[in-house]
Amino acid sequence: MLSPFELEISYIPEMQSNKNKVFTDEEQDAIIEAVASDLSFKSFGILLSLITGMRIGELCALHWSDIDCVQKIITIQNTLQRVYQKDMQPTTKIIVGIPKTAKSARRIPLPKKLHETIKSLPNINTQGYVLTNSPAFMEPRTYRRFYERFLIKHNISYLNFHSLRHSFATRLIQKGADYKCVSELLGHSNINTTMNMYVHPDLKQKRACIELF
Numbered sequence: 001m002l003s004p005f006e007l008e009i010s011y012i013p014e015m016q017s018n019k020n021k022v023f024t025d026e027e028q029d030a031i032i033e034a035v036a037s038d039l040s041f042k043s044f045g046i047l048l049s050l051i052t053g054m055r056i057g058e059l060c061a062l063h064w065s066d067i068d069c070v071q072k073i074i075t076i077q078n079t080l081q082r083v084y085q086k087d088m089q090p091t092t093k094i095i096v097g098i099p100k101t102a103k104s105a106r107r108i109p110l111p112k113k114l115h116e117t118i119k120s121l122p123n124i125n126t127q128g129y130v131l132t133n134s135p136a137f138m139e140p141r142t143y144r145r146f147y148e149r150f151l152i153k154h155n156i157s158y159l160n161f162h163s164l165r166h167s168f169a170t171r172l173i174q175k176g177a178d179y180k181c182v183s184e185l186l187g188h189s190n191i192n193t194t195m196n197m198y199v200h201p202d203l204k205q206k207r208a209c210i211e212l213f
Contacts, residue, residue: 021159022167032113034154039120041133042146046164047117048130052108053168053186056140056161057081061096062130069118072110076187079104082139094139104187169198 023031028050035047045059052074054062061080068075080096099105118124121133128134131143144161151158165186172182183194201209 021163022170023159023163027156028167028171030154030156031151034150034156035117038150038154039117041121042131042138042143043150044117044121045131045143046147046150048114049161049164050168051111051114053165054108055079055165055187056143058099058104058187060129060131060138060140060143064124064126064128064130064133067110067118067130069110069115072115074108074110076104076106076108080137080139082141094137096137099187101187101189103184103189106184106187108185166198169194173198 031046031050035043048054048062049056049059054074054076057079058076061078062074062076066075066077067073077098078096079099080094082092082094123133125133129137131138147161148158169182169186172185173179179194179199180191182198183191186194188194
């Protein structure tokens, strides 16, 4: 038995870090090279998400008419998702509609890399969906399967599709991009979401900060 002066102390374990996983610079370059060497409308979508941070639902809902190659602007105005229907058959259905928040509907400048890649795509149907180049859409779960097979084919370590978006945001923050600008490009409802998810100062930055005193 412990004496009154001997306390048995139990420490609460630290919470495991749940940071978003991102592709390394080398993996990012490998994805870009893989898309260039194995270009299709579907593989172009992977590049599109990596370089713009677009969500998979936004990508699946994107039409070629949403990409203005003259003004060099991508307009995000719809999202595509499979939703559950309670007490109905079938139990799920696909819905294409406006994004949940006003911030999610946004305009993204068309990067030079994407503009050049678009020029290499054959016979673009301006009335079709980007991923299929036709009036028929591709739903997110089908596209995720393509994405996974694409990474395996090109010997790139697998991270889930959302990691393309995380990689986009992380690289911009690392390179000193304005937080507010990154937040708007991502379609976050407020800048706090962006700050909490992506702004994690390292020790070098903390040293520089404290030396300002």
